[in-house]
Amino acid sequence: MSAVMITRKATRKWEKLPGKNTFCCDGRVMMARQKGVFYLTLFLIVGTCSLFFAFECPYLAVHLSPAIPVFAVLLFVFVIAMLLRTSFSDPGVLPRALPEEANFIEMEIEAANGNVLAGQRPPPRIRNVQINNQIVKLKYCYTCKIFRPPRASHCSICDNCVDRFDHHCPWVGNCVGKRNYRYFYLFTLSLSLLTIYIFAFNIVHVVLRSVDSGFVNTLKETPGTVLEVLVCFFTIWSVVGLTGFHTYLISLNQTPMRTSPSTLGMDMSTSPFSFGPFRLKSTSGIEIFGPEIDGS
Structure with missing residues (x-):
């Protein structure tokens, strides 16, 4: 056989x-x-x-x-x-969230913001992180089901979130x-x-x-x-x-301007990523500023 x-x-x-x-x-x-x-x-x-x-x-x-x-x-x-x-x-290209991860994030967001009535626009989905002692707001991508890292953006042509886009x-x-x-x-x-x-x-x-x-x-x-x-x-x-x-x-x-300090929720005169013209500054490490989802 x-x-x-x-x-x-x-x-x-x-x-x-x-x-x-x-x-x-x-x-x-x-x-x-x-x-x-x-x-x-x-x-x-x-x-x-x-x-x-x-x-x-x-x-x-x-x-x-x-x-x-x-x-x-x-x-x-x-x-x-x-x-x-x-x-x-x-x-x-940043990998999209797995179905289990996406469901967990959705549950976390609903717990923080509550149920949204039909016909009302849901509040923005934002998570705060700390970079070089400054608070930076991470935006949620509804397509990839992830909170994009700082200076990442979703390309509408390729339909992907790209790191440091x-x-x-x-x-x-x-x-x-x-x-x-x-x-x-x-x-x-x-x-x-x-x-x-x-x-x-x-x-x-x-x-x-x-x-x-x-x-x-x-x-x-x-x-x-x-x-x-x-x-x-x-x-x-x-x-x-x-x-x-x-x-x-x-x-x-x-x-470029799409990731300027104003788009990250910071003061226009500062940026946690800037080296400055004549000095080097370490930007390694991103500290999560609390596990909560800021819906305001």
Whole structure:
């Protein structure tokens, strides 16, 4: 009598994630469902750099230095690597409460607030915690059935709560949060350098060739130069400005306005997360300020 062995494939956690994300490579790649703008970003970077390598680099390598195309290639590879790392990473999705946990929280809230009459709006669900001797209000997520940690937020596009949520960036096709923020910042920083680099050497290339061939003949011989200059010119203002803004936030250990002190129930002039411009301050540890649910 032979025993029949039945093997079942184990269900991974990402296969049960209720959010609106897409996965591939056995869950190693995680992106939002709307990826059209991400492909546009990839096309603009690859297309602009390809034109630069085809039209400007051969001339600049001979007449100036062969290090120019080498550095451009290294910078291009780093930009693409940081873009893909940001786009394919888990931004810091917070797991939703299990049914037992959700029922316990609901019972705890009902015990604190009492029964709400039909037609009346229930009071806000808030829990107080203490961070660096300051009281911070944690908001309840009705979708994930959890009290979100400080500076976490629910992304309406991906339908997930994300820890240290910065924003949902369609240009990278993913949310930007705790686990991929560093790669997003390195992407914007390196893209700023690459854009300025290509723009500057485009100008140098046109000036050098115009001395010998004339300005009009130079543009005819390198038709991609005009397109590169236009793309870089409009990209510089947005990307460099974004990089500067996030550099400022990093220096103070802050996130954008959605998690400013006022949204956390604190005075606008203070923040328990701020390092300050010239000093470091530990923000580790969150102390629960009483088990009660504040419904006021």
